[in-house]
Amino acid sequence: MDSSSAGQEDDRERRGISERASLDKRALRRSFLDNLLYVQGKFPRLATKNDYYLALAHTVRDRLMQRWISTAAAYTTQCSRTVCYLSAEFLMGPHLGNNLINLGIYDVAAEVVGELGLDLEDLLYQEEEPGLGNGGLGRLAACFIDSLATLEVPALGYGIRYEYGIFHQTLSDGWQVEKTDKWLRFGNPWELARPEWAVEIKFGGHTEQYTDEHQRLRVRWVAARIVNGVPYDTPILGYHVNTANTLRLWKAEAPESFDFGQFNRGDYAGAVTQKIVSENLSKVLYPNDEQEAGKELRLQQQFFFVSCSLQDMLRILQIQRIPVEKFHEKFAVQLNDTHPSIGVAELMRLLVDEQLLAWDTAWDITCKSFGYTNHTLMPEALERWSLPLFQRVLPRHLEIIYEINARFLDQVRIRFFGDEARIARLSLIEEQGPRYVRMANLACVGSHAINGVADLHTELLKQDVLKDFYELCPEKFSNKTNGVTPRRWIVLANPRLTSLITETLGDGWIRDLDLLRGLESHIDDAAFVQRWQAVKRANKADLATHIERRLQISIDPDSLFDVQVKRIHEYKRQHLAALHIVALYCRIKANPNIEMVPRTFIFGGKAAPGYHMAKLMIKLITAIGDVVNFDPDVRGRLKVAFLPNFSVTNGQRIYPAADLSEQISTAGKEASGTGNMKFQMNGALTIGTMDGANIEIMEEVGKENFFQFGLLTPEVYAWQARGYRPQECYERSPALREVIDLIGSGYFARGDSSVFKPLIDVLLRYDPYFLLADFDSYVACQDEVSAVYKDKHRWARMAILNSARSGKFSSDRTIRQYCSEIWNVDKVPVRLLSQEDVEADFMQ
């Protein structure tokens, strides 16, 4: 034993900390071996890589427990004000690496397993990532709970424990194929079931009026069916703090393992069917990124997790002996999009029907509790539920929504006397044609704060999507530009860059990303710039190796890595990038000796399984790759790689290896984007439209360090108003014509001109996302990119400035703003409990 670790051991014993919580290297090694033997039940020769992963995961979990318990004790004792983040999605990514970093034991863990002949990275890749989200929205929730813990703010993340997360994507002949995501197959060491805190959730049936013992008129909801919600808790540790908050995900279960009534009547199969129906509720995540057309199960999922969560909050109030009238003083409840917005009606039901509060008191509490974050600018993506469906699933909530609406519209009528059109627009019920409940309107009326997720997005909400609500209550609106956590997206994903920055600036930047500005003063330091280039080059070589293994195509790490990874959507315009590749290919075919900066185009992203055009976009990209990658005329100057199954795990390999970040959505369509921020932090330059947070990125880095192109939002609106004719763009631009004609001819489909016809037809006839209008501007901008890339030193300086100026886009900044401007919540530092503290608690 070396003397320093002996000293740490003494210190640990003096402080009364269990060996199971010790961060000392010898203790870690002992725990790892113990867990292999006593948890996995294996001796090394029989152990699989997964056994080693689980042994290490349990070793880390033990260390989390002490912090988790200490955090719960601090919050309970101090009755701390708490943020409840309600989100139908949490796209967490693997936990092990992140926990090692936040505990500060990544390197020592690598040594421990290394001395046993194992490779830490290899073990990390064993973890099946919990893909409980579709994309940006779910990943934002994950970044937010990381920042809340790091900032030591009491918080609970509430969501659904889907048994199957986002599907696993494979490609077959270039077409997307979906496989179920069995992420729980080998167990989940990070969660703890808490069946003692299960709650009952009602569905369907009818309502009855009755008079209670105080002669008050009340309503009773007689449900047709009851489902149990069982919480599964995962600790979320902050970076280098004792705070470990909770992610509480609800699993649906049948109330009894059997309906004995039905069983005794002989209907065994019927009883089992009922059980299956109940458990279906949390079975699968809906794989649509933007909207889901009227699926009853989806509404049931939303109500299920929201009711579970609100009932859980009431239980917490009771334990802490806080009267229910102070609900809004104890909790700040944030709605991540409209998915949890049924919470407004459900909290009213719980307070009025079950806690017997007066309507006005309950309404006051409800409005003061909720905040609503909008995530979309596409009016067709605003959630609404058909009235018959809503009535069938949630009859009592429909009554409550009618009552909220009647009282709300009465006020509107007084403010906007005679303006019936405005009243119809503000109503919680859509009345023209088939009737719908409008969830965004419910969220707006029931919240004291409404926010967009980037400056432009918030402005467009005020002017357009939520204009009527803005005119009614401008004071409710604010902007909270999204951010991402630098712990996962730099420290974990890019260890080489982390070392370089920390050696240059110290490690303060990890908690205070604005300190990255310090890199600017090293921009003329040749040795620093050289090391920067070496980091990027090594990351690119790693990704090239990965792609070569996966796709059997050779990749030149010195080529420009041009990357677009995100959900596949027409508005995100992956097909615009595809048109550009074809344009370059045409130049080569016309002049095989043309000088060209070698590029590797890397794509990744999932298409919703029912979104045919998005699936065709994937096929187009892979089909172009199949030609370009093997055409001898190209001589390796262009490579196209579609990496299947884009996920958090794959993102961690890709973002750090990018030279160029493609953020090319139609202006006015992308609410914020967060991928753009991950690229920027890792030193990629952006080619982008003036959309979402791209605008703020350009403001931070300066125009001269950003490749801007394309129509601005007002220009898009003007073209729409004038009547946009894409055919004219096609006729005016020879380069565009050549590209469209080549794809249309079937050149990339073995001569079959029917394959891409639907895509080409949409572009030439409607082009709702203005690809043809932006094509020339995009290609010219890409030529500028290539010209700059030829000057490697200039490129590196620009990349360094991008990274140095990315501080604004830490989710720590975003969360500080939510805390002070919406939630009014403070940090609560946590003191680690010792063994004696725990023993003393028994005496209480």
Ligand SMILES: *Cc1c(COP(=O)(O)O)cnc(C)c1O
């Ligand atoms: C960050 C992230 C996204 C969001 O990317 P955008 O470019 O903002 O659309 C989607 N999926 C995953 C896995 C991510 O990590």
